[in-house]
Amino acid sequence: xxxxxxxxxxxxxxxxxxxxxxxxxxxxxxxxxxxxxxxxxxxxxxxxxxxxxxxxxxxxxxxxxxxxxxxxxxxxxxxxxxxxxxxxxxxxxxxxxxxxxxxxxxxxxxxxxxxxxxxxxxxxxxxxxxxxxxxxxxxxxxxxxxxxxxxxxxxxxxxxxxxxxxxxxxxxxxxxxxxxxxxxxxxxxxxxxxxxxxxxxxxxxxxxxxxxxxxxxxxxxxxxxxxxxxxxxxxxxxxxxxxxxxxxxxxxxxxxxxxxxxxxxxxxxxxxxxxxxxxxxxxxxxxxxxxxxxxxxxxxxxxxxxxxxxxxxxxxxxxxxxxxxxxxxxxxxxxxxxxxxxxxxxxxxxxxxxxxxxxxxxxxxxxxxxxxxxxxxxxxxxxxxxxxxxxxxxxxxxxxxxxxxxxxxxxxxxxxxxxxxxxxxxxxxxxxxxxxxxxxxxxxxxxxxxxxxxxxxxxxxxxxxxxxxxxxxxxxxxxxxxxxx
Amino acid sequence: xxxxxxxxxxxxxxxxxxxxxxxxxxxxxxxxxxxxxxxxxxxxxxxxxxxxxxxxxxxxxxxxxxxxxxxxxxxxxxxx
Numbered sequence: 001x002x003x004x005x006x007x008x009x010x011x012x013x014x015x016x017x018x019x020x021x022x023x024x025x026x027x028x029x030x031x032x033x034x035x036x037x038x039x040x041x042x043x044x045x046x047x048x049x050x051x052x053x054x055x056x057x058x059x060x061x062x063x064x065x066x067x068x069x070x071x072x073x074x075x076x077x078x079x080x081x082x083x084x085x086x087x088x089x090x091x092x093x094x095x096x097x098x099x100x101x102x103x104x105x106x107x108x109x110x111x112x113x114x115x116x117x118x119x120x121x122x123x124x125x126x127x128x129x130x131x132x133x134x135x136x137x138x139x140x141x142x143x144x145x146x147x148x149x150x151x152x153x154x155x156x157x158x159x160x161x162x163x164x165x166x167x168x169x170x171x172x173x174x175x176x177x178x179x180x181x182x183x184x185x186x187x188x189x190x191x192x193x194x195x196x197x198x199x200x201x202x203x204x205x206x207x208x209x210x211x212x213x214x215x216x217x218x219x220x221x222x223x224x225x226x227x228x229x230x231x232x233x234x235x236x237x238x239x240x241x242x243x244x245x246x247x248x249x250x251x252x253x254x255x256x257x258x259x260x261x262x263x264x265x266x267x268x269x270x271x272x273x274x275x276x277x278x279x280x281x282x283x284x285x286x287x288x289x290x291x292x293x294x295x296x297x298x299x300x301x302x303x304x305x306x307x308x309x310x311x312x313x314x315x316x317x318x319x320x321x322x323x324x325x326x327x328x329x330x331x332x333x334x335x336x337x338x339x340x341x342x343x344x345x346x347x348x349x350x351x352x353x354x355x356x357x358x359x360x361x362x363x364x365x366x367x368x369x370x371x372x373x374x375x376x377x378x379x380x381x382x383x384x385x386x387x388x389x390x391x392x393x394x395x396x397x398x399x400x401x402x403x404x405x406x407x408x409x410x411x412x413x414x415x416x417x418x419x420x421x422x423x424x425x426x427x428x429x430x431x432x433x434x435x436x437x438x439x440x441x442x443x444x445x446x447x448x449x450x451x452x453x454x455x456x457x458x459x460x461x462x463x464x465x466x467x468x469x470x471x472x473x474x475x476x477x478x479x480x481x482x483x484x485x
Numbered sequence: 486x487x488x489x490x491x492x493x494x495x496x497x498x499x500x501x502x503x504x505x506x507x508x509x510x511x512x513x514x515x516x517x518x519x520x521x522x523x524x525x526x527x528x529x530x531x532x533x534x535x536x537x538x539x540x541x542x543x544x545x546x547x548x549x550x551x552x553x554x555x556x557x558x559x560x561x562x563x564x565x
Contacts, residue, residue, distance in 0.1 A: 389523055419542035420527035459503060460524050464531045 022088025022153075023173055023211065030214035033131065034189075037098075038236055039077045040221040040228075041138070042209075043323070052140035054081040055118065060089060060143070066151065067115040068092040068110070071136075074099075074122035076198050076219045078136045080207065082118045087173060092154040095199040097224050099476035100158060102126060104165050111350045112156060112168060156349055157201055159296050169296045169347040169356070176299075177208045178343050190215035193233050195243035195251070197222070200477055201296040201434060202268050206242055215240075227254040234260040242292075244269035244478040247277045253277055253433060260343050266303070266460065267291040270479050271378035272310040275401045275408075281307060290325075297356055298363040299343030301328040309400075310375030337369050338362040368394065384482060386414075388460040389421035395482065398463065401456045402427055405449050407435045412472050412480055413463065427463040430472055442468055488537065488560050495532050499525050512554030519553065539563045 033047035054309045057063040069090045079095060086093050094112055102124045109115070109131065117133045119125060125133065150457045158166040192210040196203030198219065210217035218236045230251055233241065241262045243251070248267060251257055265280055265287045272291035275313060280289055292303035293311075298425050302315055303325050314323060316337075328341030340362045347356050357363045367454040380394025387393075393411035402411040409430045415423040429449065435441055446466045453462040473481040486494070493510055500507045500520060507520045516526065521547045541547055541563040550556040 107562055389527070416531060418527040418530060419547070420523050420530055424524075424527045428533075454502070464528050465535060 023208075024084045024087065027084060028209040035214070035216045037077060037080060037217050037219060038232070039219040040224060040232070041075075041076065041077075044077065044081075044138070044140075048140050049081075049084065051144045053085050053142045053144055054078070054137050054140045055085050056137060058137045060085065064089050064116065065130075066091045068094070068113050070094045070096060070112070070114045070117045070131075071138060071199075072096040072105075072117055072123040072125065073120040074098060075120055075138075076203075076224070077138065078120035079199055081138075082136045084211075086118075087153045087155075087424055088151055090153050090446075091151065092156060094156040095158070095204070096123070096195055097158055097166075097199045097476070098123075100166065107165065108168070139396075141316070147237075154346075157199070157204070157296050157345075165266070170346045170349050171299075173208075174347070175343050175345065176204060176340075177212055186461055190240055191218065191236060191238045192216070193218040193220070193236075193238040193241045195220055195226075195229070195241075195247035195478055196269075197476070201294060201299075202244075204243065205300065206240075206295065209240075215482075220297045226250050227256050228354050230254050230256045238262055239267075240264040242266035242268060242462075244376075245272050246270060246410070246474045246480050247478045248276055248280060250474070252283060253409075257283060257347060257371060262287050264288050265290075268303075269477070271327060271396055273403050275403045277307055277309060286357060290306055293337075293367075295339075295363075295365055297345050298339040298365055299328070299345065301330060301337075301339045301341070302326045308373070308375070311369070313371060313374050313376055314482070316376055316469075329362075332369060333362075333364065335368045335370065336339040337365045339365060362485055386423050386425055388425065391458075391460045393425055393461045395425075397424060398427065398453065398457060398461055401453055402429060402449055402463075402466075405445070407441070407445050408449070409433075410472060412482065414482070416464070421460075425461060425463045426465045426467070428467050428469045430469060436470070489557050489563065490540075491531075491536060492533065492557055492560060495529055495536070496521065499528050499532070503528075510553060512552065512557070514553045515551060516553060516556060533560065 027046060028050060032050060033045065035046045041140065053060065064086055067090055069081045069086055071082045071093055083093060092112065094114065105126050114131055117125060117131055118136050119133060120136050152172050153175065155171045157169045157171060159169060190213065192206050192215050194203045196205040198204050198207040207217060218233050218238050234256065239262055245267050262284060265284055268291065276293065289307055290303040290305045292300065294300040298448065304311055305325055315326050316332060319330050327354050329337045329344065331338050344363050345356055348354060368379050368382055369376040370379045378396060380396045385392045385394055398413040399411045402408055409432050411427055411429045413425060413427045416426040418424045431445065446468065449466055475481050496510065497507065503525050505520045505525060508514065508518065530542065537560065539560055541559040547559065550559055
C-alpha cells in the first residue's frame with residue numbers, strides 16, 4: 001500500500017486540494033454569508049462559522065491536534081459541523097453512519113485507535129467508552145478553532161455491507177474532492193441535495209461539492225418521509241440532486257414531485273435501468289439527467305449522460321483515451337469492473353485489513369459487466385449470483401426485464417432452494433400504486449411478466465414464481481435489500 | 486383434484502411452456518426419459534410446493550425418485 005500512496009501523491013494534478021488547505025478554509029473562502037446548510041430543523045448560515053465552532057471544546061489544538069476522532073452523531077448537520085472543525089487538525093476522522101450497529105463500536109475504536117468521540121448526545125455510545133467524549137452543538141457558540149494546521153487528515157468511511165462488520169476505508173480530502181468534470185456546470189448559487197446520508201461516499205461527494213464549490217445544501221432527515229424531503233428540497237430551491245434508483249422510484253410516488261424543478265438529476269449506487277431513466281426524464285424534462293458509478297473504495301469512476309441505460313462501450317474499450325464522462329481508468333478482468341484513479345481510497349483500516357487495490361493500483365468493484373451491442377450492462381454482483389444447476393443468474397439482469405413492464409414499480413429477484421437444481425429463480429414484484437389496488441389485474445399482469453421473461457431470458461433465468469407484494473425493503477444506504485450474506 | 490392428477494397436469498403444462506416433447510406418462514416411466522430436463526423438474530417441484538403446500542424434499546434426506554410412480558408416491562406419502 002505504501003507504493004500506492006506514493007503513486008497517488010506523485011500524480012496529484014495541479015489545483016487538486018493538496019491537504020494543506022483545510023475543508024474549513026476552502027468552505028469559508030467563498031461568500032459564506034450568502035450560503036447555508038439546512039435540515040429538518042432549519043438553516044445554518046455558513047457565515048456564522050466564520051469565527052465560531054460548534055464543538056464544546058476548551059482548546060481545539062489541545063483537544064484534537066494529531067488525534068483520531070470518531071464522529072458519531074445522530075444528525076447529519078452535527079457531523080458536518082464537526083468535520084469542518086477537525087479536517088486539517090485531527091490525524092484521522094471517522095464518519096460514523098447513523099445505521100451503524102453500536103455493537104461494532106468497541107472493535108472500531110480499537111482498530112482505528114480512537115482518542116476522542118464527538119457526539120450530539122443522541123448516538124447510542126457503548127457504556128463506559130474508553131475515550132474522551134466531546135459534544136457538538138447545533139449553534140456555533142464556542143471559541144473558533146485554530147485554522148487547519150496543515151495536516152492531511154485521514155477521512156475514514158464505512159462501507160455499506162449487508163451483514164457483518166462494515167469495512168473502514170481511508171481517504172483524504174484530496175482523494176475525496178479531486179476535480180471532476182461531471183457535466184454539472186456549477187453556477188455559484190447552486191443548491192445541492194441528496195437522498196443519501198452525507199456520511200456515505202455518495203452523499204459526501206455532494207456535500208464536498210457544495211462546500212468547496214461555493215454552493216448551499218439541503219440535508220435529508222434520517223426517518224423523514226420522502227414526500228416531506230421533496231417538499232423541503234422544492235421550497236429551498238434545490239438545483240442539483242442525487243440518489244439511488246430505489247430512492248428515485250420512491251420519490252416518483254410522491255405527488256409533491258410535480259413542484260420540484262431541479263436542473264441536474266444524478267443516479268448512482270445501483271444500476272439505473274431504462275425504465276427509471278425514462279420516468280425521470282418525463283418527471284424533469286428540463287433537467288440534465290445522468291447515472292454514475294462510484295464506490296467507497298474506488299471513488300467516482302464515470303457518469304453516463306445520454307439518457308440510456310448501460311455504459312457506452314468506448315468507456316471501457318478505449319480505456320486511457322480522454323472521454324467526456326469518464327473520470328478514471330476502467331478495465332474488465334473476468335467480467336469484473338476494475339478502476340484506477342487519483343480518487344481511489346488509500347487503504348482499508350483494521351487488524352485484518354486486506355489490500356484495497358492490486359499491485360497496479362486497480363480496485364476490483366465486484367460488479368460484473370456484460371457487453372450487448374454498443375453498451376456494457378451491469379449484470380450483478382460477483383457474490384450475488386444465483387446458481388441454477390451450475391448456470392449463473394444475476395438477479396439484476398432478471399429484474400431489468402421485469403421492470404420494463406409498464407405496471408411494475410420495482411422488483412427483487414432471489415434464489416429459492418430447489419432439491420433438483422440447488423436453486424431456482426423467484427421474483428417479488430411491487431406494482432404502481434393505481435394498478436396495485438386492482439386485484440382483477442394481478443393475474444393478467446403476472447402472465448404478461450412471465451411471458452416477457454420467457455421472451456427475453458434463457459429458460460433457467462425465468463422466475464419460477466412471481467409474487468406481487470405491497471413493498472420491498474430499502475437499506476439505509478438507499479439500496480434494495482437482497483437479504484443475502 | 487387428486488395429487489396424482491395435479492402432478493400430471495403440472496407436468497403437461499411445464500412441458501408445453503418449456504417446449505419439451507413428453508412421452509406417454511406411466512408409473513414405470515423413468516423421469517430421465519420423460520422429456521423433462523432438470524430445470525423442468527425443479528419448476529415442477531416448486532409449483533407443487535406452491536399448489537399443494539407439500540415439499541417432500543424438505544428434510545434434505547429424500548432420495549431422488551427414479552420413476553414417475555416413485556415421484557407421485559413421495560407426494561402421496563407426504564400427505565399422510
